[in-house]
Amino acid sequence: MSDTLKDRVRQAASDEPPEQPAMTDLALNDSSMAWLQSRATYFTDALPRHVDRAHFMSVARAIMPNLSKCTDLSITSALLACARFGLEPDGRQAAVIPYGDTATFQPMYEGYIELMYRHPRVDSVHFNWVREKDQWDYEPTAPSPKDFFHKPRVDLTEEERGKVILAYAFAWIDGRRSQVIILNRSQAEAIRDKYSQAYKKAERNQKHDSAWHTDFDAMWAKSAVRRLVKVVPTSHELAELVQADDDADDTTAVPSVIRGTVITREDQDTGEGEDQRHGWPTAAEPGSGAREGGEQE
Structure with a gap:
């Protein structure tokens, strides 16, 4: 008699109901997919022309099971925000996160980088981490682009390269490199402590569920890229994304996969925009002690 048969005989003798395997609520999934399909034109009509509508809806369908407890209104609002900015809710450009019954954009x-490209003067945008054993140098008084150098140790694994010590971002604009935005860990922590309402709320409630708690590196990376908004030509659309991000601060706590990013002009369609300065302060050099303006995360 096999072990499986023995188990069944023993279970029957005990007169106890067998343990049932976890089941997916197919009716619930079908209902959510039907709901999304019935409103597809709301989202696709809001998309910029360069975004593939079928792909956007495919990504939206993939996240619907995670939003089963959220209200229709909050899901609609969050997906419309993604569509309006032309960002896929894939966890890379943007995410729709359930908090209780509220879906939050x-x-x-990478969403910030995507919008930076829509200014016709921006040629490329770069983000990366500097690790302990990498080769790097920063001399702010040297002429660009000789002021900053970073060469990752490709002969080592990411773990062997050591801990992350800096996040940095820069752009090439009209053939010239922008100021390099450099953010060390202590600067990221200072931003968190001073400006993040979500972090403060989570600390008060001892829940530790804010984005700064659940994925510090994701927020560190976004903080560096957000500062780049202050030193590149930006659009009204990018300024609105900063504001939408600030508005979501009290309720979001998003996980992310972070890695070096280099995107070139050939990968992107562009749109017209106007130069604006909005949101975060002009970046101070690491260790300079320079006072930073108002910023929020």
């Missing part, structure tokens, strides 16, 4: 650092 959360832009990610």
